[in-house]
Amino acid sequence: MTQQFHEADYECALRLGLDWDEIRVLEELSLLDFHVLTTLSPHFIRIDIQIDHAQLDLALRRVVDHKRSQEIQQRLLVHGAPRHLMSRLYGWIPQQYRSQRRMLHLDEEFPNSGRPPNPTLTEEETILTHWDHLADLDLAERYLETALAAKVSVRQVCRALSLREEREREALGATASVRLHGVASGAHSQSISSMTNRSR
Structure with missing residues (x-):
């Protein structure tokens, strides 16, 4: 994601639900800052699992x-x-x-x-x-x-x-x-x- 921010590729961030203010703040973080933020990610990242029932039945x-x-x-x-x-x-x-x-x-x-x-x-x-x-x-x-x-x-x-x-x-x-x-x-x-x- 760090590379995507530095390359101004925001589609992934938008798909994750980040707004533009959050994107601008994240864009200014250094690699070290991102590392610290990653250690705190369990507090603000929730994984939403969706089941494809047709594929599950097939599996x-x-x-x-x-x-x-x-x-x-x-x-x-x-x-x-x-x-x-x-x-x-x-x-x-x-x-x-x-x-x-x-x-x-x-x-x-x-x-x-x-x-x-x-x-x-x-x-x-x-x-x-x-x-x-x-x-x-x-x-x-x-x-x-x-x-x-x-x-x-x-x-x-x-x-x-x-x-x-x-x-x-x-x-x-x-x-x-x-x-x-x-x-x-x-x-x-x-x-x-x-x-x-x-x-x-």
Whole structure:
């Protein structure tokens, strides 16, 4: 404020509620005088706090969302979420995954490249049924709630989904192969027919 007075920038002082007589007196004070005045400021400066209720509500919602996200992350870990899933959902690096598991005192199952056993056919069917029924949930909650409903680990949910994707890719590949074979066969037959017609 001292610099603003010496530069004749009075807008800040006026916004604070000072009148022109007070501004002129303050303008004449030295830096030492201002220092003394600052020590006395609690006696004449009152801070008026105004709440922006819309922004406060938004901030509170963010706090609630953050807390809920933290809870879901911990529950995912407790129910066996693999590292690649936490990386995909929350951008975790391996060190963060390990430190969070240590903090929760979880056993190191399937370390690094370990691969879980495939779910049984019954488990897989149950997992996929619940997964499809929970399509409206947030992705992280969908993994968690599917595991809880199917009574399996989150890791098994990931494995069941991976197996379904593999089968779908194989089916698409087989369909494409059949179509290409059909096109090739049709072209070959057409070529033979054309050659026959020309020989006539």
